[in-house]
Amino acid sequence: MTRYIIRRLLQFIPVILISTLIVYALVFAIPGDPIRALAGDRPMSDAVRETLREQYNLDDPFLIQYFKYIWGIVTALDFGSTFNGRPVTDIIEQRLPVTATLALVTLVIQTLMGIIAGILAALYRDRFFDRFVQVSTVAMVALPTLVIGFLLQLIFGLNLGWFPIAGVNNGVSSYILPALTMAAVSTGILARLVRSELLDSLKSDYVRTATAKGMKRSRVITRHGLRNSLIPAVTFIGADLASMLGGSIIVETIFNLPGLGQQVFASIQGQEGTVVVGIVTLFVLFFVVINLIVDLLYGLLDPRIRYE
């Protein structure tokens, strides 16, 4: 088990290196001079432009730029800065809590709603609640995030006034609408997933055996049916949590949450390579760690799984 974890951790290194290289290359490939665009319609003087280009190593060839970037990290923990001089580490420090809170609230909402709805739908199969879950989840999966976001803002923010429309100045309630928006698709998928898995396992031999032995129905469902049907759900939640950072780009922009997603979007537009790489690398790191945790969780859920 320990060896397994160490081996997996070692695999992170090439993954991270390669992903930074690819992201750096992608930002580098965006045409146009970002310093030129900084000043807008009226060109800045050549002297100023040259100073800035030099400051951000923009005149170097790609590999040299990339090497300087990595070298800065390795030797001085310098992750670079935005074109207006803010260190990337400052930005991450300021924005990570926002995105983390958003992800956490989203996770809680989608896990609770998705799993409960899925279980109830399976238990009351073909009854009204089941039909309701089936129809509503299709709608949740089908509606674009943008539309859901604006609808929630209109209904619960503007008309009912229950939650703030935007910003992070109202504590956790600031995160409810954005989290609901972000959770919509996954809740829908999760509910359907849990429903079908549970239906499957309720039909399986070990459940029939347990029932035949005279075990209480609630215990059969939780201990035998549910536990086994949760493996795909955990996989899904893990993968989803990791990809949430991507979803945060849209949601943070609509709801004006100063998180990492918003910054990535702005920095791609402004061609701030080091910022994009810094944040995306963080996302990648997060992704691989979550994947490892998910893999380890399998063992808890299904004793047949062994790590080597």
Place this chain on the structure above:
Amino acid sequence: MHVNKTSRRSRATGALAVTAAAALVLSACGGGDNGGDNGEAAEGVEGGGTVSAYNCEPQFLVPANSTEVCGSWVLGSLFTGLTQTDFDTYEPTAGVAESWDTEDNVTWTFTLGEDWTFHDGEAITAQTFVDTYNWAVDPDNAQQSANFFDNFLGYQEVVDGDAEEMEGVRAVDDYTLEIELTEPFSPLPDMLTYTAFYPMPSVAYDDIEAFEQAPVGNGRYQMDGEWEHDQQIAVNRFEDWAGENPGLPERIEWMIYSEVDTAYLDVQAGNLDILDAAPANRRTTVEADFGDNAQDFDTSAFTYLGFPLYQEEFQDADVRHALSMAIDRELIIDNIFDGAQTPAENIIPPDLIEGNENTCEYCQYDPEAAAELYEEAGGPEELTVYFNSGASHEDWVEAVANQWRDNLGIEDITFESLEFAQYLGLHDEQEITGPYRLGWTLSYPSAQYAMEPIYTTGVSSNYADYSSEEFDDLISQANAETDPDAAAELYTDAEAILLEDMPVIPMWFTNYQVVHSDRIDGESLFMDQATFTRLEQVVVTQE
């Protein structure tokens, strides 16, 4: 502002603000001077109250480094330059300088008021300006607006590293500042109202990065705490401000949004007081959503279609005239902008003191004459139209192309939509092969600034590569003219040449629609030529 707000802000927010044709500007600012006595219209709360306003995240909060609207708007409240603009007349009026004088438009003497201090108590003298200006042009400091000083005597030497300080900026005594230019420049007092010319306290030079997080200025308002990135910037009224008409609100809070639609909802819900640029896609619902809580303002934000005159097929003026006459601006404005732009018949914004009755003969829609002219001149049979992407230009550029297709029979029209950085790069390399969209907003209200930086031979923003000796001469003469009326006339003559030669097709001046909450007296709202809502004169009617 170098940046045309319509392109820059919408790049940041994904929406372009457009507003209905408006005759409200005069009534909105009527009766008020720079912000003193508008309070008569409605009862303001005691002390002035707090006003919150939408803003985008500034790039920089150092005066000489700010080239976009988000930062310059904030800086405008934190700092006062040598001169300020009187928004009733768009003439320069006293700032830190009580008066100024020149005999030849080359050497200018500014007499400074003696009561001016920075928010931290440091006294402001002529030396303050000498230090600030020299710091701003020093190439080591890489200030983006450094080239606003390029007609100051000694600028080039400092840029080239041959001198430490500009010869042309001198403190004669504590309260007398002398500015010497390389050539006559009558709009200097106008230009000095611009952000790049605000004074900076000595504390700024010690640690400019720390300074930027909470700039210490000399303006009507002072920072309350630090710049909270991507969230808000709050300022309180500076009670020791030495000017004549202090700010009305006690406190201004700029709430920073990444998405203008969200701010729109927040104003609707009463969480935010002012959104100065209602998004284009809300045009049709503004009246239902806000009723009387919406105001339209004309601005100097000028949109044009330029010609790359370095390409042979556009060198014949008749081709340019025909293309212009084949555009039905009214139709485009009605259909695409819901009537919310003012068709441009001029290059100089009509609200300026030099605004005039020049008529743009070739801006009149006349498809038959256009077709004939185009045919005679042998205009190109295929066109590529250029614009920057992501700034809501697609629809109207396409509409223009359709009209060219219908009216001039140009069958083959393609579009090049590029990211802003790449777009400007193509211009710099002179690789544009067809009409292109660009805009221009007046950083300071002067006819000179509406024309000289874009159309004079060889200047950096002359993307059309236009060159007319007659025009250049008239601009030089106007800049040298000491009598303002005579100067205005010369600028008008210069404009007439542009309208005749048509290096660019004037399209429209953008109207902005400001929406506000019930806490604000709408009559007190005013947006200036550079698209800044003058928050210091807003009357707050409810706590």
